[in-house]
Amino acid sequence: MLLGHRTWSFENKPVIISTGTVGGPFEANGNIANDFDILHEDMWVNQDSFEKSQQKMMEEAAQAAVKKSTIEKEQVDFFISGDLINQITPSSFAAKTIDVPYLGLFSACATSMESLGLAAFLINGDGANYVLSGASSHNAATEKQFRYPTEYGGQKPPTAQWTVTGAGCALLAKQGPGPVVTSATMGKVVDKGLTDPFNMGGAMAPAAVDTIETHFKERGVEPSYYDLIITGDLGHIGREVSLELLQKRGLDITSKQYVDCGLTIYREGQPVLAGASGAACSAIVTYGHFLNLMRKGEITRILVVATGSLHSQLSIQQGDPIPCIAHAVSIESGSDVS
Amino acid sequence: MADKKKKNLPPDAQNYQKFQQQREVKRPLLKNCLKAFFIGGLICLIGQVITTFYIYFFHFTEQTAGNPTTATLIFITMLLTGFGIYDRFGQFAGAGTAVPVTGFGNAVIASAIEYRTEGFILGVGSNMLKLAGPVIVYGVFSAFVVALIKTILIKWGGL
Structure with a gap:
């Protein structure tokens, strides 16, 4: 059901029956290593290119999600996924292996929640029985495409962020045990004219603020309704800026309640500057870490706001500002809480 | 040019940029x-x-x-x-x-x-030479310009 202009509420209660999360060596060394299904010691994942290793991780995440559920792969109706690489080849090539009908998406790092929102919409509207929804990114493949070669010794400013290597996948169904997707607010493209690709948190913060504000208005709930409001990859600067803006606009969000996936995934002391980023960041941390907390009963209602900056290397070189987007999905604990 | 671009932005974008810049961690x-x-x-x-x-x-x-x-x-x-x-x-x-x-x-x-x-x-x-190429291009070019200036000064400048 549409609430307002861009919020869906899912009254048929689509359930996340299982998830699959895959991480790389840097993630294995991080803060939430125990929340991963598969961790790789090698950035290459035994493949001969970084792009192929990203594809491999996406396949593994999807397979892990299906394996942990009670259904067979053949029962999956759609695979909805996206990533940051040109023409989203890792997702599309993974879809070839997974061999189920595929919808490819691109919202940069906001892809994870765009795909979860659409998957829930499909199931809620009787368009599918089982949907796999995922996102992936690879540090070296992303650096290569958007910035400099991996081994190049250029100094990054303190506002730069570290792209996560990994893939996260959620399997949604009409019913079953697991957290319930209750609503989604789709974002608008927000452009405040920022042009620095080494400060994406600052560029993405207004998009997050816009989506969060709209979500509360259209869904008609107060911020205290959620235990946690989880942003995708705003990092230190984006988190601080967006929280201050939200509070300025009269939303009563506490600092404790407002967490960022990009600040959760790595340990203090890992050289990630302003925090983590990447399409896999919000996917892994939500599907791994936060849904595990929900299963344990430590949290019951969360709003995940994945943020993405929609620039390309070409647009940056041509001097265009960085347009950003944020998609929000609310997840609430279901019947499986212990 | 950057300033000119900034002036063309709507006021809320300019305000946000100011707000954001104050919170941005500067390079030490x-x-x-x-x-x-x-x-x-x-x-x-x-x-x-x-x-x-x-x-x-x-x-x-x-x-x-x-x-x-x-x-x-x-x-x-x-x-x-x-x-x-x-x-x-x-x-x-x-x-x-x-x-x-x-x-x-x-x-x-x-x-x-x-x-x-x-x-x-x-x-x-x-x-x-993707990263090093510009260094070579502009290195050679500026060497050429400097050599040209030097030649002119020696030939006609009486140095």
């Missing part, structure tokens, strides 16, 4: 300069040691020892880049590792390694 300029000075100086010191080594043991002169010294430094850079150490070093030292010839070497070698997956011709061959 003084600290970076000091680090660059000492690390850059250290690399030059190593270069000087190598030069002296070539002069004393291989009978190079001060003029001819430059090339083997540069080659040696680039060779060391190649190893450090290949083992994945140079980029961490670069994050710490900034301009200290970028300005000396080692920075140039790193830019070429890092690109060559990175594009190996696209093959030797279209990958390594066409991308090797």
